[in-house]
Amino acid sequence: IRPTEIFFTYLKCAVLSGFVLSLPIFFWHTWRFVAPGLYPGERRAVVPFVFFSTILFTSGAFFGYTMIFPVIFGFFTSFDSAFAESAWTMQEVFSLTTRLFLAFGVAFELPIVVFFLSITGVLTARQLLAGTPYAVLAMFVVGAVLTPPDVVSQILLAIPMVGLYLVGVGVAWVFGPKQEPAQRDARDPA
Known part of the structure; x- marks a missing residue:
């Protein structure tokens, strides 16, 4: 030290x-x-956004702390042996813990992002489902960037993100803009 x-x-x-x-x-x-x-409708939209964002971020940080931190710290200490023992400093533990809290908190905001992409018409639920393989790859890349350089923490961050992405797709399916019958008939000749 x-x-x-x-x-x-x-x-x-x-x-x-x-x-x-x-x-x-x-x-x-x-x-x-x-x-x-803001218009009254915009003001009413902010309250649920702030509420759910806070709940999701807190849930992500709590999930990381209770479920993932013990696994990650256990993984790192599993490399200790009679010849070499890890010596964690306060700075390293604080830095790792802060980074993981932030990573899991931000990762759990994914349904909010998908919801806004859907209601603004940027992406539809069908497009989100079609892009699932690319989204899963992106989540594993994000997991690699946000977590320490080990595969275990990357996977432990990416798997909940995939689940949250699918929750976001479900939310987009329910709350996304509905196509008018005339638009649907014009696109689908069958």
Whole structure:
């Protein structure tokens, strides 16, 4: 351990905690600034978005902490032997934990992203289903980028993302724009 490591780890933890705890106040002030410029329908749409985004991010962080962290830390310590034993520093544990919290929190926002792509008409549920193989590949790439350089944590992040993608496809199917019968008949001659 370096002489300054404990101090700077405590400092980083305090700054991160202060940032997270101040987010509700920041969002409240941002909302008070933006809300007068929105139409009533737009204002009503923000509340469910904020609610579900918060729930999904928190669920992702909680899922990562309870289900994935023990597996990842167990995986890393499984390489210890009589000849070599890993020596984790506070900085490394804090950095890894913070990165995994963020990765799982952001990954669980996937249904919200798919929902907005659907209701804006950018993608339909059929297009999302057709693109599932590419989406799965992209999720494994994202899992590789966001997690430590081991296959286990990559897979443990990508598998829930695939499930959340499929939930998003279901949400897109239910809430996506419906085609008018005339448009459907014009596209499908049969």
